[in-house]
Amino acid sequence: MSYNLAPLQNLIDQFERMQGIGHKTAQRMAFYVLGLSDEEANNFAKAITDAHTKIKQCSVCCNLADSELCHICQSTARDKSVICVVEDPRDVAAIERTHEYNGTYHVLHGAISPMDNIGPDQIKIKELMARLNDDTVEEVIMATNPTVEGEATAMYISRLLKPLGITVSRLAYGVPVGADLEYADEVTLSRALEGRSLI
Amino acid sequence: MSYNLAPLQNLIDQFERMQGIGHKTAQRMAFYVLGLSDEEANNFAKAITDAHTKIKQCSVCCNLADSELCHICQSTARDKSVICVVEDPRDVAAIERTHEYNGTYHVLHGAISPMDNIGPDQIKIKELMARLNDDTVEEVIMATNPTVEGEATAMYISRLLKPLGITVSRLAYGVPVGADLEYADEVTLSRALEGRSLI
Numbered sequence: 346m347s348y349n350l351a352p353l354q355n356l357i358d359q360f361e362r363m364q365g366i367g368h369k370t371a372q373r374m375a376f377y378v379l380g381l382s383d384e385e386a387n388n389f390a391k392a393i394t395d396a397h398t399k400i401k402q403c404s405v406c407c408n409l410a411d412s413e414l415c416h417i418c419q420s421t422a423r424d425k426s427v428i429c430v431v432e433d434p435r436d437v438a439a440i441e442r443t444h445e446y447n448g449t450y451h452v453l454h455g456a457i458s459p460m461d462n463i464g465p466d467q468i469k470i471k472e473l474m475a476r477l478n479d480d481t482v483e484e485v486i487m488a489t490n491p492t493v494e495g496e497a498t499a500m501y502i503s504r505l506l507k508p509l510g511i512t513v514s515r516l517a518y519g520v521p522v523g524a525d526l527e528y529a530d531e532v533t534l535s536r537a538l539e540g541r542s543l544i
Numbered sequence: 545m546s547y548n549l550a551p552l553q554n555l556i557d558q559f560e561r562m563q564g565i566g567h568k569t570a571q572r573m574a575f576y577v578l579g580l581s582d583e584e585a586n587n588f589a590k591a592i593t594d595a596h597t598k599i600k601q602c603s604v605c606c607n608l609a610d611s612e613l614c615h616i617c618q619s620t621a622r623d624k625s626v627i628c629v630v631e632d633p634r635d636v637a638a639i640e641r642t643h644e645y646n647g648t649y650h651v652l653h654g655a656i657s658p659m660d661n662i663g664p665d666q667i668k669i670k671e672l673m674a675r676l677n678d679d680t681v682e683e684v685i686m687a688t689n690p691t692v693e694g695e696a697t698a699m700y701i702s703r704l705l706k707p708l709g710i711t712v713s714r715l716a717y718g719v720p721v722g723a724d725l726e727y728a729d730e731v732t733l734s735r736a737l738e739g740r741s742l743i
Contacts, residue, residue, distance in 0.1 A: 349615045370564065374565075386596035390592040392551070392555045393577055393585060393588055396552050
């Protein structure tokens with residue numbers, strides 16, 4: 346559908362380009378913008394350029410940061426001897442929500458996936474290796490996603506780290522707390538059985 | 545969840561303010577923006593301000609327009625003796641898609657709804673009445689949504705128009721009652737146009 350209005354059509358196209366946003370939703374979003382006040386619309390546009398220009402990657406852990414270092418690498422309260430390796434900045438936020446982890450992170454920005462032409466050089470493995478040179482790091486926790494790609498990445502990195510004498514661990518597999526056993530898939534259940542612990 | 549990054553949080557908030565966009569979707573959209581190239585992000589921001597500043601209301605029919613008159617009011621091919629009254633610019637686009645209607649439109653930008661404090665003065669009824677002064681208009685088709693508010697608005701306007709000797713018709717109940725005109729399919733809409741009845 347066309348409204349014969351280039352600026353409106355362009356805005357709809359911009360929204361529609363986002364993953365998971367269909368034509369109707371994009372349209373509704375564009376009409377939302379038309380309904381904003383001048384100030385609100387300017388703030389919206391500014392929020393986009395601001396987020397894009399001000400947010401960089403932390404020079405140590407590759408997490409999102411608005412300065413040279415992210416707030417976790419800046420903190421003196423965090424245990425610098427443990428690094429938790431995740432695929433995505435959102436995973437950092439998810440683990441932070443548990444309030445159970447006091448080490449640092451390393452964000453790979455992806456996982457090894459030959460199908461998508463993503464090899465070890467396309468993700469931040471080099472940057473991780475560079476952090477291990479000064480002997481402060483004692484343990485690396487692999488918290489990549491429990492998918493084929495995440496597993497492959499965890500295996501690849503653990504093989505690189507083993508010769509350095511660094512402890513490499515992996516997030517435990519099992520049934521998610523609060524879920525129904527009946528709905529757990531077979532692979533998860535077998536992993537949960539394998540990893541059972543004494544009570 | 546907070547990322548401790550004001551520009552990112554601000555962008556997420558901006559997306560979340562839109563109707564129908566939850567926190568997770570807003571987050572995904574913000575990360576989409578972070579992943580854009582500089583040029584793409586600027587284009588996105590520009591699309592928002594452009595759409596907002598360039599798109600106005602047509603001075604005749606109150607449809608969206610990027611100049612004084614919308615493309616329908618500008619057209620000499622359209623039959624100026626018929627006005628189709630709709631609630632929303634999206635309804636114009638929906639009826640245009642049928643390719644069955646050659647008259648002009650009038651966009652009310654809402655419907656009478658005492659529950660929401662929207663009376664006849666809050667929608668573009670005055671502007672509609674102003675168009676009826678010079679005797680060119682012979683018929684007004686009420687194509688407000690088939691909802692309580694849309695019906696009430698159609699009744700209200702038809703009572704204003706009857707004394708002026710103008711034929712007032714209503715879309716036939718080919719449109720499913722209770723649904724939104726914007727989502728009606730083309731065939732249903734054409735049938736509704738064909739079978740319009742006097743009120």
